[in-house]
Amino acid sequence: MKLLILGGTVFLGRHLVEAALAAGHQVTLFNRGQHNAELFPQVEKLRGNRDGDLSALQGRQWEAVIDTCGYVPRIVKSSAELLANLTRHYTFISSISVYGDYKTLNIDETYPVGTLKDETIEQITGESYGPLKALCEQAAEKAMPGRVLNIRPGLIVGPHDPTDRFTYWPVRIAKGGEVLAPCRPEYPTQIIDVRDLAQWTLKMVEKEKTGVYNATGPNYELTLGKLFDGCKVLSKSDARFVWMNDKFLTENKVTPWTEVTLWVPEASDNVGFSAVNCQKAFSASLAFRPLADTIRDTLAWDASRPSDTQRRGLKPEREGELLQAWKKR
Numbered sequence: 001m002k003l004l005i006l007g008g009t010v011f012l013g014r015h016l017v018e019a020a021l022a023a024g025h026q027v028t029l030f031n032r033g034q035h036n037a038e039l040f041p042q043v044e045k046l047r048g049n050r051d052g053d054l055s056a057l058q059g060r061q062w063e064a065v066i067d068t069c070g071y072v073p074r075i076v077k078s079s080a081e082l083l084a085n086l087t088r089h090y091t092f093i094s095s096i097s098v099y100g101d102y103k104t105l106n107i108d109e110t111y112p113v114g115t116l117k118d119e120t121i122e123q124i125t126g127e128s129y130g131p132l133k134a135l136c137e138q139a140a141e142k143a144m145p146g147r148v149l150n151i152r153p154g155l156i157v158g159p160h161d162p163t164d165r166f167t168y169w170p171v172r173i174a175k176g177g178e179v180l181a182p183c184r185p186e187y188p189t190q191i192i193d194v195r196d197l198a199q200w201t202l203k204m205v206e207k208e209k210t211g212v213y214n215a216t217g218p219n220y221e222l223t224l225g226k227l228f229d230g231c232k233v234l235s236k237s238d239a240r241f242v243w244m245n246d247k248f249l250t251e252n253k254v255t256p257w258t259e260v261t262l263w264v265p266e267a268s269d270n271v272g273f274s275a276v277n278c279q280k281a282f283s284a285s286l287a288f289r290p291l292a293d294t295i296r297d298t299l300a301w302d303a304s305r306p307s308d309t310q311r312r313g314l315k316p317e318r319e320g321e322l323l324q325a326w327k328k329r
Contacts, residue, residue, distance in 0.1 A: 001025045001206065004062040004087065006050065006079065007069035009036040011160050012093060012153075015198035016066060017043065023202060030057060031069075050075050054082050064089040064205045072122045073135035080143035089208045091149040091201065092140045096214055097130035098152060102272040109152070109212040109280060113137075137212070149209050151201060154216025154276060155262070158194040158294055159301035165261040166191060168313030170299050173228060174235035180319050180326075181241040182249060182263035185225025188274045189262050190216045193294045200286045214278045218288045224262065227291070234295050244326055252322060259314055 003020055007013040008029040017040055020027050028044040037045075046056035050069075065087045070076040080090055099107055100114040113134035121128060137150045157166035173179055197215060204213075232239045246265040249256075256264040264270050278286070 001064060002028070002062045003205070004028045004030060004057075004060075004065045004083075006030050006065065006067045009039050011162055012156055012194055012198060013066075013068040014039065014160055015158075015194045016068065016201065019195070019198045019202045023206075025202075028060075028062065050079055054079065057082060057086065060086055062087045064091065064208070066091045066093070066201065066205060067140070068093045070136045070140075071124055071129075071132060073119070073132060073139045074122065076136040077139040077143060080140045080148075084144045089147055089149070089205065089210075090140055090144050091151065091205055092137055093201075094133045094137050094150050094152045095130065096152045096154045096216060096276050098134040098137070099130065102270050103268060105272050105275045106277045107214075107272050107275075108277040109214055146210060149204055150212045151197075151204070152212065152214045153197055154190045154192055154214075156194050156197060157191045157298065159297055161194070161298075164312035165257070167298055167302055168261050168311070169228065170231045170235065170295050171302050171311070172313070173231040173239045174237050174299060176237040176239050178323055179228075179239045179241050180260070180314065180322055181224065181228060181243045182254075182260050183224065183246055183266060184243055185223060185228075185241075187224045187263070187266070189222055189224055189227060190274045190276060191218075191222070191294075192216045193289055196286070196288050200281070200284075204284065209284065213281045213284065213286075214276050215281045215286060216276060216278055217286070218291065219278075219282050219286075222291070227262075230291055231295055234292055235299065242323060242326060244322070248326060248329065249322075252325060254322070258312075259318070261313055 003025050005013055005016055005027060008017050008031060017027055028046060030046045030048060032049055033047050048054055048056045065083050067079065070092060083090060098113045100112045114131035116128060116131045119135060124132060141148045155165060161167055192215060228241055250265060254260050264273055
């Protein structure tokens with residue numbers, strides 16, 4: 001299959017390329033060449049800018065396109081409209097953040113998406129990210145009706161994750177000692193290994209599947225307690241988890257999801273945040289490797305990073321302050 005990937009050198013795109021090459025597909029990348037340009041020397045690379053310079057794509061033909069880096073509807077619209085006559089099938093990588101709220105459990109693909117009062121805004125914030133992704137989905141479908149696959153991943157984790165939202169935990173727990181743990185051991189969480197997402201996406205593309213699919217996991221109930229215990233066992237650390245409730249974390253102005261990752265307060269507005277329904281994807285053969293493999297491979301990748309890498313997540317000094325405050329409460 002002749003496959004065009006928009007992006008393709010950072011995280012999910014990188015793993016999509018690896019999966020596609022392993023499957024024997026002919027891959028072309030289109031990007032600005034600003035990130036990991038040395039990757040995949042055997043692959044054709046077209047240079048351009050989605051915001052105004054798509055000329056390198058003109059006059060070409062591909063069987064399928066995967067858009068890994070669309071965030072602004074105007075830009076997705078221009079890409080999809082140009083490619084409508086150059087390909088049979090378009091996959092847009094969206095997000096489960098598209099939903100208007102998380103006030104209910106078991107949100108599936110039919111649940112209302114978020115909206116913006118001003119659909120022309122292009123600034124990406126915590127509030128606009130989801131609605132903009134939803135508008136991107138709609139722009140792609142309008143440009144190529146009946147030929148679009150919209151995939152809505154949850155938190156993507158594993159090697160080469162630039163966000164550290166998952167990586168923080170295996171690395172921190174491996175260091176041992178008292179570890180700030182948010183909420184409670186039974187707090188649910190949903191993640192998907194980037195390699196599982198890449199391989200499944202490619203299979204869906206090969207079958208020219210269309211429509212909308214939530215795509216996170218695993219296909220069993222995962223809690224922070226199970227995840228953290230798995231990290232502890234695999235790293236053979238002496239980590240001791242100090243579970244801090246939402247009230248304490250909120251009063252101490254801890255920022256959910258960014259400062260303490262995988263956590264948002266258990267308010268009624270968030271009841272469905274980590275309980276999204278992915279049965280449609282499961283039925284379409286979305287499968288998951290063992291959690292232990294994801295933890296182990298994430299730790300191995302992190303160990304290969306330069307020692308001066310600026311990692312995201314809760315800083316050691318801040319964690320120490322919170323642990324002391326918790327003991328004195």
